[in-house]
Amino acid sequence: MSLFDAIYRSDIQNVYRDKSQCISIDIKREDQIHPVVSGNKFRKLKYNIQQALSENHQVVLTYGGAYSNHIAATAAAAKMCGLQSIGIIRGQEIEDKLKANPRHNPTLAFAKEQGMYLNFISRASYKKKQTTDEIKKLQQKFGSFYHIPEGGTNALAVRGCQEILSDNDKKYDIIACCVGTGGTLAGIINSTHKHQKVYGFSALKGHNHDEIKQWTKKGNWQIIQDNNFGGYAKSSPRLINFINSFYRCTSIKLDPIYTGKMFYQLFKMVEQHQFKNNTKILAIHTGGLQAIKGFNQKQSDKNKPCLEF
Missing domain, CATH: 3.40.50.1100 (Rossmann fold)
Known part of the structure; x- marks a missing residue:
């Protein structure tokens, strides 16, 4: 059996519930698929x-x-x-x-x-x-x-990313995902249902929407570019503190390039009442945890705060 023939876990866990607004955020653990070839x-x-x-x-x-x-x-x-x-x-x-x-x-x-x-x-x-x-x-x-x-990212990559969502994910109103080259987001958009909207949280300072449009004909998506902390691979003590706090509360590791920034902004949007009451949100954990070792090494060399895992 090859790497891609095996059946892998991708659990869904609740990481946030606002009782006053009845808003919930669940995370789909695509990072569990494989230690390196994950998400x-x-x-x-x-x-x-x-x-x-x-x-x-x-x-x-x-x-x-x-x-x-x-x-x-x-x-x-x-x-x-x-x-x-x-x-x-x-x-x-x-x-x-x-x-x-x-x-x-x-x-x-x-x-x-x-x-x-x-x-x-x-x-x-x-x-x-x-x-x-x-x-x-x-x-x-x-x-x-x-x-x-x-x-x-190419047509085959988009096809693979269309398998991230399953029929069990129909209950969610919003799907949240990080965006880099756009292939993952396009695949998710293609597999959504009519009632769902996709929010793509950009890791880049400026995002070319055409990179996504070339892979999907649907229009139920939006790119969020707030709080990218200066652009790709940029961070701040505020972001590092958030990721460490998230880990202490959930035991889930986030990376500082993609998923950490997505969850930071997603929580901010809830605090700012940008979602309707009773909204169910599913955030996709796209993996990327292998880069943490190198990130912490660079942070330590510069005497800057590190991730606690």
């Missing part, structure tokens, strides 16, 4: 890895930054499914740091342990990574490979 990364990679195998590819190639959840998950999934993997990493300067200290970056160290070949390129080249010329250069260097975009 939306499992969903995005499922049909891509299956497609790579069906086309008899031996290698998958993808892209990411220094602490990319996608890079770590792809490396692990490829190894478990008998594939080789190549990661095109943004920033040549990172390679020098890794050579000086192999444990400098826990995410890339893990990917390497899973057998992923790391190819570091300049940030200028990385911006052009999806152009035909750049892909041809990679084919000349590495030969044949199955290509997975940065963040894993």
Whole structure:
């Protein structure tokens, strides 16, 4: 049985109930699926890895930054499914740091342990990574490979993310999810019912709605960009305190890039009475917990507050 054939847990737990407004927030624990290939990364990679195998590819190639959840998950999934993997990493300067200290970056160290070949390129080249010329250069260097975009979002990824919601989730009025490249949100939107609305909590400073519109024809969604704490991978002591408090109250770990920011803003919206009475909210835990070790390491180096787990 392969990684993607097994049946995995994805429990639903209540994390907030406002008796005066009769508003409840439940969390769908997609982070429970697998220790590394968890949450939306499992969903995005499922049909891509299956497609790579069906086309008899031996290698998958993808892209990411220094602490990319996608890079770590792809490396692990490829190894478990008998594939080789190549990661095109943004920033040549990172390679020098890794050579000086192999444990400098826990995410890339893990990917390497899973057998992923790391190819570091300049940030200028990385911006052009999806152009035909750049892909041809990679084919000349590495030969044949199955290509997975940065963040894993493509049609097969959206198909996988359409499986996050089940018939048991019909009772919810609002589905909340983090947004990066938009594939996860699009998949969730596609599987919602008429009475449901989807709120996408952006991890980015500015979000291109067209990235989502290309994968869905539905209009029952909205991007929330408040409290992203300055943009992607940015944080503050206020956010760290919230995530630590959330963990102490629920025993559920959140990450500071995606899920922590989503829950922070979701709770603020309830406090500000932005939801109707009797609203049932389901928030999707998209995983991403592997990055916490690297985050805490950077915070500690700067003498800043860390997560307590």
